[in-house]
Amino acid sequence: MNRLVNFYHDREHYLLGWGFILILLLAWEAIPRVAVLPRGLSLFFTTPTRVIEAFYQLIVENKIQHHFYVSSVEFLLGLALAIAVGLPLGLITGRSRTIDALVDSYVTVLNATPRLIFLPLFILWFGIGMWSKVMIVFIGAVFPLLINTHEGVKNIDRVLVDVVRSFGANEWQVLKTVALPNSVPYIVVGLRLAIGRAVLGVVVGEFFGASEGLGYMIASAATNYKVDVVFVGVAIFMGLSLILTMLVKNIETRLSRWRPEEIKTF
C-alpha cells in the first residue's frame, strides 16, 4: 500500500494529467452506451472508437492520403515563403531605422488584422486551387516571423556590433556574424507562432472554394453529417500541431535556457 502511495506521489503530475484525458475519452465513449440520446443529437454524435474506425477505413480505402498530401504541400510552401520573406525583412528593419519607420505602419496594421479576411480576395486573384491557400498561409505566417526577427536584431548587444564594426566589418558582415546568430532564439519563437498561423491558414483556406485537402475533407464531411470523419480531420490537425509545436518548443528551450519561463502563446 505504501509503495502504491509513493508511486502515485512520484508520478502525480503525469498520472493526473493523462488520467484526466483518459477519463474524458472513456466518458465520451460511454455516453451513448448508458444514455439514450435524442434522435436529433445522435445524428451529430460519435465516439472515439468510431473515429478511429473511420480513420482506419479512410486509410485503407486510400481516401485520405491525397488530402493529406495537398494540405502538407500548401503548408510547407506557404511557410517556406514566409520564412524567405519574413526573415530578411526582419533583419533589415531591425538594422535600419529608416526602413523600419517606412514599413512599421503596414506591419502593425496587418499584424493586428486577422489575415484570413484576405481569403475571398486571394480566391479571386489566385483561383480556388492550391495557390490561394499557399498565399493565405504565407500572409498568416510571415508577420510573427518578421516581428520576432526584428525584435531579436533590435535586442543585440551594442558592444558586439561595435566590436565587429571596429574590426572593419561592413553591414553584411554585421548581419552575418552578429545579428543573425544572436536573434536565433527570437526567430524560433516566431517560427512557433508562425506554424500555428500556417495551420490555421491551411484549415480555413480549404474550407472555402477548395476541392481537396484535409480542410475540404472536414467541411464536406460536416455537411454530409459524417461526424466521425470530421473528428478524424480535427485529430490529424491536432496531432500535427502538437508534434510541430513540441519540436520547436524543444529547440526553443535548448536555445534559451537562460531566459525566464514565459507564458504560453500559440
Added chain:
Amino acid sequence: MAFKAIYQEHYRAILGTVSVLALIFLWELLLTFVIPLNPFFFTKPSLIAVAFQEQVIHGALWNDLAVSSRAFIWGFGLAILFGIPIGAVMGWRRRAEYTLDPFLTALYASPLVALAPLIIVVFGVGLFAKAMLVFLLSVFPFIFNTFAGVRSTDRLLINVVRSFGGHEKDLYLKVIFPSSLPYIVAGARIALGRGLVGIIVGEFYAASEGIGFAISRFGDTYKLPEMFAGILVLMIAAVALTEGMRKLEDILAPWRASQESR
C-alpha cells in the same frame, strides 16, 4: 537646421505617413495611367474611398458590423467568464494544474477552428454558433494567462495577508486578482485576435449577415471596391481594439510594457 531637428525628433511619424501616402498615390497613379484597370480583378484607392463612404458613412455596413459585434461580445464575454476562474484555480491549486494542464494545452495548441463546420452544422448559422466559435478560440489565452498571473503572485504578499488574519476572500480580491490583472489583459489581447478569427471564419462559412459575410459576398459578386472598404473597416476595428488593449496593458503594468507574443 530647424527642419532637421524636427525630422530627427519625429522621423518615425514622418516616414510612416510618407510611406502610406506614397503607396496610395502610386497605386492610384499606376492603375489610372499605366496599367489598364480590370474592375473584376483589382481596384484603386479612389474607388475604394467612394465605396467606403457609401458603406460606412451612409451606413450600409452598420448592420453587418452590429451583427458581428454581438456574436463577438457574447463569445468573448463567456470566454472571460469561464477562462479567468479556470486559470485562477489552476494557478492556485497544484493538483488542478496537474489535471487540467495537458488537456488544455493540447486544445490550445491545436487549430480548433477545424471544428467550425461541425459547430455550424449543429448549431445553425445564427448568433449562437458564431459566439460558440469565438468562445472556443478565445477562452484559452484567458485560462493560461490568468494561470501564469496567479502563479507569479508574490508569496510574501500572500503571507502578509495571512498573518494579519485576512480571509481567503481578501487573499483573492486584494492580492491575487490585482497582481494577475496585467497578465489577464495581455491574454485578452491575444484572445482578441483569435476571437476575430472565429467571427470571420463563422461568417465566411455560413451566415446571412455580418462583416465577414459582407466581405465574402462582395468578393463573390466581384464588387472589389466594396470588398476593400469592408476589409478596411475590419482593419480599423482590429487595430483600434488591439491598440486599446495595449494601452490598457501599459496603464495596468507599465513595467512590463511590450512583452513578446504579439
